[in-house]
Amino acid sequence: MRWKKTEYCGWGRAIRAQSDIVRPERQSALASLTKDVPAPAIGQLRSYGDAALNDSGYAIDMTRLDRIVDFDPEEGIVTVEAGARIGDLGRLFAPRGWIPTVMPGTGFATVGGCIANDVHGKNHHVDGSFGEHVASVTLIQNGRRKSITPAKNIALFKATMGGLGQTGVIAEAKLRLKPCKGDMMVLTERRIDGWDEFIAALDNSHSDYAVGWIDATAKGRNLARGILEEGEITSGISPRSGKSKDVPFDAPHWALSAPIVRLFNEAYFRRVPVGGRTSVKPIAAPFFPLDAVYNWNRLYGKRGFHQFQCVVPVAAVSALHAMLEKIANSGLASPLAVLKRMGAGRAGYLSFPMEGYTLAVDFPNRAEAAELITRLNRLTAEAGGRVYFAKDSLCTPDLIGQMYPELSDWQEAVAKADPDGTLKTDLVRRLKLRDSK
Amino acid sequence: MNQSWLILGATSSMARAFARAVAERGDTVFLAGRDKDDIRRIAADCMARGAPQAEALLFDARDASTYPALVQRLEKQDGQVNAAVFVGSMPPQSEIDADPSLIDGVVRDNFTGPAQILQMLAPVIEARGTGVIVGVGSVAGDRGRIGNYVYGSAKAGFHTYLSGLRNRLTRSGGHVVTVKPGFVDTSMTWGIEGMFLVASPDRVAQDILKAVKKKRNVLYTPFFWALIMLIIRHVPEPIFKKLSI
Numbered sequence: 001m002r003w004k005k006t007e008y009c010g011w012g013r014a015i016r017a018q019s020d021i022v023r024p025e026r027q028s029a030l031a032s033l034t035k036d037v038p039a040p041a042i043g044q045l046r047s048y049g050d051a052a053l054n055d056s057g058y059a060i061d062m063t064r065l066d067r068i069v070d071f072d073p074e075e076g077i078v079t080v081e082a083g084a085r086i087g088d089l090g091r092l093f094a095p096r097g098w099i100p101t102v103m104p105g106t107g108f109a110t111v112g113g114c115i116a117n118d119v120h121g122k123n124h125h126v127d128g129s130f131g132e133h134v135a136s137v138t139l140i141q142n143g144r145r146k147s148i149t150p151a152k153n154i155a156l157f158k159a160t161m162g163g164l165g166q167t168g169v170i171a172e173a174k175l176r177l178k179p180c181k182g183d184m185m186v187l188t189e190r191r192i193d194g195w196d197e198f199i200a201a202l203d204n205s206h207s208d209y210a211v212g213w214i215d216a217t218a219k220g221r222n223l224a225r226g227i228l229e230e231g232e233i234t235s236g237i238s239p240r241s242g243k244s245k246d247v248p249f250d251a252p253h254w255a256l257s258a259p260i261v262r263l264f265n266e267a268y269f270r271r272v273p274v275g276g277r278t279s280v281k282p283i284a285a286p287f288f289p290l291d292a293v294y295n296w297n298r299l300y301g302k303r304g305f306h307q308f309q310c311v312v313p314v315a316a317v318s319a320l321h322a323m324l325e326k327i328a329n330s331g332l333a334s335p336l337a338v339l340k341r342m343g344a345g346r347a348g349y350l351s352f353p354m355e356g357y358t359l360a361v362d363f364p365n366r367a368e369a370a371e372l373i374t375r376l377n378r379l380t381a382e383a384g385g386r387v388y389f390a391k392d393s394l395c396t397p398d399l400i401g402q403m404y405p406e407l408s409d410w411q412e413a414v415a416k417a418d419p420d421g422t423l424k425t426d427l428v429r430r431l432k433l434r435d436s437k
Numbered sequence: 438m439n440q441s442w443l444i445l446g447a448t449s450s451m452a453r454a455f456a457r458a459v460a461e462r463g464d465t466v467f468l469a470g471r472d473k474d475d476i477r478r479i480a481a482d483c484m485a486r487g488a489p490q491a492e493a494l495l496f497d498a499r500d501a502s503t504y505p506a507l508v509q510r511l512e513k514q515d516g517q518v519n520a521a522v523f524v525g526s527m528p529p530q531s532e533i534d535a536d537p538s539l540i541d542g543v544v545r546d547n548f549t550g551p552a553q554i555l556q557m558l559a560p561v562i563e564a565r566g567t568g569v570i571v572g573v574g575s576v577a578g579d580r581g582r583i584g585n586y587v588y589g590s591a592k593a594g595f596h597t598y599l600s601g602l603r604n605r606l607t608r609s610g611g612h613v614v615t616v617k618p619g620f621v622d623t624s625m626t627w628g629i630e631g632m633f634l635v636a637s638p639d640r641v642a643q644d645i646l647k648a649v650k651k652k653r654n655v656l657y658t659p660f661f662w663a664l665i666m667l668i669i670r671h672v673p674e675p676i677f678k679k680l681s682i
Contacts (some may be wrong), residue, residue: 004628025450025624026475064450064624067478068485078485081478092486 001029003058011297012048013304014365015393017055017426025064027081027171033060034169035143038422041169043083043110047117048307049393050426051164060169062112069172073098076177077135082112082170087288089175094183094283099233101133101178107288112170117390118162118351120342122209122231122287128345129353131161133176139168141417150347159413161348164389164428167417182235185209185283190276191269195224195321202341202357208232209286211340215265216324216333216361217258224324226339227272231286245293253301256364258331265335290336300364305334306393308373309360311342311352312385319383320357323376327361332369334362349410350433352388360391370394389427397432411436438567439516441465443507443558445496445551446524448475450623451573454638455521458646460488465514469496469507470524498524498550499542508557520558521571521645522551527588527625540587547591552598559606566610569649572599573616576657579666583681603654614648615655616641619662634661 003020021042024030039058052059066083076098078089087107089100104119113119118131127133136149137160146168150157160167188207192198198212207230214226254260290296297305312320327333337360344355363369373394380387386403387395401407411434421434428434442459444452447468456466460483468476468483468491476493483491494510497503511518526546533539555570562568577585578592596615603613620626620635636659644658657663672680 001624002628023624023627025453026448026472027478028472028475067482069478069481071481071485 010049011046015050017053019054019059021059021061023061034140040165040423040425043113044108046109047390053426079174084111098177099180101127102130116165118348122211125341125343129347131347135174138172140171141168155413158348159410162351166414166423180233183283184234184236185231185286186234187231187286188278189229189272192226192228201228214337214339216327216337217262217265219328247295247298250302251299256334303365305362305364307362307391309388309391310380310385311356311358312383313356316383330372332363336362349406441514441518443467443520445469445522449523450638452523454642458642460486465490467492469494471497498546504554517567519569523573533587544591548595562611563609568611570613576617576619617657
């Protein structure tokens with residue numbers, strides 16, 4: 001197989017790497033490759049920072065191993081190769097009454113990536129994390145295939161869910177889908193005027209899917225104003241989906257400068273009438289709002305951006321309020337800021353979710369933003385919360401033990417699965433995740 | 438009418454994209470190639486995407502004994518039967534220079550092998566008065582170039598064959614689409630230097646389906662290759678022979 005020297009980056013485009021990348025199209029090719037050159041697997045590169053980067057090393061691009069190997073329409077169980085995109089599974093199966101139980105904010109994420117980051121969706125408070133609906137995974141360790149299940153391989157399975165690809169190349173997975181009425185969603189949007197109202201509204205939401213958009217530029221009495229979106233899947237006639245749009249070039253760096261973001265957010269907030277509104281949409285729109293513009297990350301210009309996402313326990317909600325205040329006062333935030341209630345569901349040692357509230361905010365890649373995020377990371381740790389590896393590019397090793405109390409369990413399983421450290425990525429090295437104390 | 442497709446060279450990147458596209462609109466697919474394990478996966482994928490039927494069949498361009506069973510399988514199928522040829526091979530020109538006997542295999546994979554099967558299939562299409570053949574050639578077949586003229590000449594032979602077959606089948610209601618892709622992002626081209634304007638296999642598959650629907654005769658995909666090749670074809674030979682493009 002030919003290797004291609006490639007410069008690439010995470011979705012935030014702020015950290016880059018150069019690797020020799022190979023892209024097998026058959027399982028037989030993958031097996032022989034992993035024997036000759038064990039290397040971390042990568043997918044659609046939708047994690048924001050360096051979770052999928054392996055600078056000056058090797059990587060296996062899994063995107064062409066994307067087949068549905070088996071589908072049981074009675075039980076709603078599907079077996080797919082790791083490169084399959086989660087949005088494609090939703091598109092294919094929802095009209096037939098089944099939907100991936102958990103889908104992250106982009107449909108382009110691969111199933112392998114969903115597992116390696118134990119992703120969550122807008123229904124986390126109801127259905128938990130992605131890994132909780134994985135019935136089995138086929139790992140390739142040194143060229144050998146090994147099928148693992150949560151019942152038989154307890155430690156290895158928990159080290160694989162959210163395990164950043166460190167237990168072996170994720171080649172295939174069997175997923176339990178969730179029954180659904182159709183491929184439409186009834187979406188209710190309403191304005192929220194401030195912090196206390198937002199928290200109360202999230203706590204009291206009884207919808208399957210709920211997420212809050214926050215105007216992270218609003219200060220003072222408008223702090224934490226935003227829009228609460230609640231959805232339920234329903235049946236109906238889905239119009240043919242249009243082609244996604246393209247950002248043909250890197251936007252100039254001022255495109256998302258403070259005055260423009262403030263104007264945009266004001267308009268976005270006022271888009272929803274005072275009394276709220278309800279509409280019925282094809283599921284792709286509320287699930288993957290940003291996918292409508294294929295490469296929206298270019299709007300941040302060629303310097304890219306960082307996303308900060310943390311979760312804090314319910315009792316520490318005031319810490320989140322303090323963080324949001326800092327963000328609003330910094331004038332650095334972008335239009336993309338999301339607040340969500342999380343349940344307790346998590347499938348792995350390094351899974352992100354915990355019962356509490358999660359906040360995600362994008363910042364253009366500038367020195368002030370990096371300083372702010374560094375402060376926010378520290379506040380998160382102090383509040384007993386954690387940051388999300390799929391988004392992170394600026395956290396530091398000293399905070400990890402506090403954020404992820406099961407780190408040593410993970411390390412033990414990973415040391416057995418990949419004793420030579422061949423699957424390490426830039427994120428694993430940066431955060432010293434595999435260096436046990 | 439029910440549509441069925443025999444897809445030759447089914448493990449190729451473009452064939453996989455094409456098989457998916459026809460499966461998602463509800464056509465039956467017969468996937469033919471050498472790596473049967475892999476083809477079974479493609480068949481399962483096509484079933485999950487909506488094909489009423491998807492079968493993995495053995496096909497080796499270098500082994501003519503695998504040909505008749507493919508045509509017989511299609512004959513048993515009701516409705517309109519079609520074929521799409523994606524089979525091909527492109528050893529580096531330097532390997533061919535070192536071992537000229539490789540030329541036989543290149544011609545077999547890209548031209549004479551598929552041509553033999555299509556020749557057996559032609560009477561079936563004639564008898565049913567309908568049916569489409571998609572033959573994937575290459576822009577490399579439009580003119581011999583220093584970098585890959587053995588591959589190019591095999592594809593040129595295939596192009597000429599397809600043009601003759603079109604002439605024949607059109608009389609009975611059949612149709613032949615000659616596809617000439619430019620650079621496509623496949624396992625064959627991954628990591629090769631000097632690629633530009635590379636198209637995804639999915640895009641090529643969609644272009645082919647459109648061409649089938651509109652009964653196009655020759656399709657350059659993506660479309661701008663028609664213009665590029667128009668220019669390349671018209672460079673006078675005294676000049677062209679000195680170029681290394």
